[in-house]
Amino acid sequence: SDPGLVARARAAKERLGDRVFVLGHHYQRDEVIQFADVTGDSFKLARDAAARPGAEYIVFCGVHFMAESADILTSDAQKVVLPDLAAGCSMADMASAEQVEECWDVLTDAGVADGVVPVSYMNSSADIKAFTGRHGGTICTSSNAERALDWAFGQGDKVLFLPDQHLGRNTAIRDLGMSPEDCVVYDPHRPNGGLTTQQLRDARMILWRGHCSVHGRFSLESVNEVRARIPGVRVLVHPECKHEVVAAADEVGSTEYIIKALEAAPAGSKWAVGTELNLVRRLADRFAPEGKEIVFLDRTVCFCSTMNRIDLPHLVWTLESLADGNELNQIRVDADTAHHAQVALERMLALP
Numbered sequence: 001s002d003p004g005l006v007a008r009a010r011a012a013k014e015r016l017g018d019r020v021f022v023l024g025h026h027y028q029r030d031e032v033i034q035f036a037d038v039t040g041d042s043f044k045l046a047r048d049a050a051a052r053p054g055a056e057y058i059v060f061c062g063v064h065f066m067a068e069s070a071d072i073l074t075s076d077a078q079k080v081v082l083p084d085l086a087a088g089c090s091m092a093d094m095a096s097a098e099q100v101e102e103c104w105d106v107l108t109d110a111g112v113a114d115g116v117v118p119v120s121y122m123n124s125s126a127d128i129k130a131f132t133g134r135h136g137g138t139i140c141t142s143s144n145a146e147r148a149l150d151w152a153f154g155q156g157d158k159v160l161f162l163p164d165q166h167l168g169r170n171t172a173i174r175d176l177g178m179s180p181e182d183c184v185v186y187d188p189h190r191p192n193g194g195l196t197t198q199q200l201r202d203a204r205m206i207l208w209r210g211h212c213s214v215h216g217r218f219s220l221e222s223v224n225e226v227r228a229r230i231p232g233v234r235v236l237v238h239p240e241c242k243h244e245v246v247a248a249a250d251e252v253g254s255t256e257y258i259i260k261a262l263e264a265a266p267a268g269s270k271w272a273v274g275t276e277l278n279l280v281r282r283l284a285d286r287f288a289p290e291g292k293e294i295v296f297l298d299r300t301v302c303f304c305s306t307m308n309r310i311d312l313p314h315l316v317w318t319l320e321s322l323a324d325g326n327e328l329n330q331i332r333v334d335a336d337t338a339h340h341a342q343v344a345l346e347r348m349l350a351l352p
């Protein structure tokens, strides 16, 4: 990265001292992650954001829904700043508050809403989290989805899983032992979600029709191709991948899980990893000296474009502005939404 910008970021961060705390998601660029005080997956960062009550500014190097969650979990005096307001998430955008309210009406009309517990993936807007809190549900991340579903099935007999159908399906089938027939997909763009009343009554998992535009692109062919190309390779993928990819993989887990699995891997082992490219490249470089060969699962899949919007120029601009007393790009969730979203987030943080 540009040495001039690196020096400026360092100087601005020093001027701010303990007033600023920089969080970096694992999918961030190298040029940005080097300035993170902590790195993590979305679950770890949600907890870390709350663990620095002294910092006036939380600079969130990640995407919009993560910054919203940080705002909800931190005190009113703390300001959460997103270095580029255009860093959204296409998956989170696949479920709007209006669509989810309409879905609840469909469930009510079908006579099933009373037994439905919403479980919403962290990758959702604050509005969706608030909906979840209002209807007795919990948030989950890719590292605690199984525990969240176990909890939810102790509360009701069906789960409405938002917005990532793949994480919902993979967790239900792989971790809870359900069959594919227990799952139906609710399509917000079709009348009644494209489902009959009978299908809604029979289903145990009602999956929202959303997906990650990065992980959703890994295919079964890429798994077969890498196994043919690299004998003995172990395939390690994120649970946002399609079920057929997850079913063909050797190991499945959140970004934190992936990192720990590679840390524990023996020298000489070979891995094909299906998650965001910035992280895979960093892991390949980090573990190459230990004799671990790490390749990207599918060379046709590229970076998460919105994660990549946070670049060093945006970080420098953000830190220098804050150090100069100019506040910018603050992410603020209104009090009512924040209250209900917090109820759902705290249910997650309290999961066993």
Ligand code: 13P
Pocket: 040, 041, 042, 043, 123, 141, 142, 143, 212, 240, 254, 255, 256
């Ligand atoms: P985790 O950080 O929970 O592994 O989620 C991956 C992701 O896609 C974040 O945007």
Ligand code: SF4
Pocket: 027, 063, 088, 089, 090, 091, 092, 123, 212, 213, 214, 215, 276, 304, 305, 306, 307
């Ligand atoms: Fe959203 Fe997928 Fe990018 Fe994560 S990797 S921010 S889920 S589009």
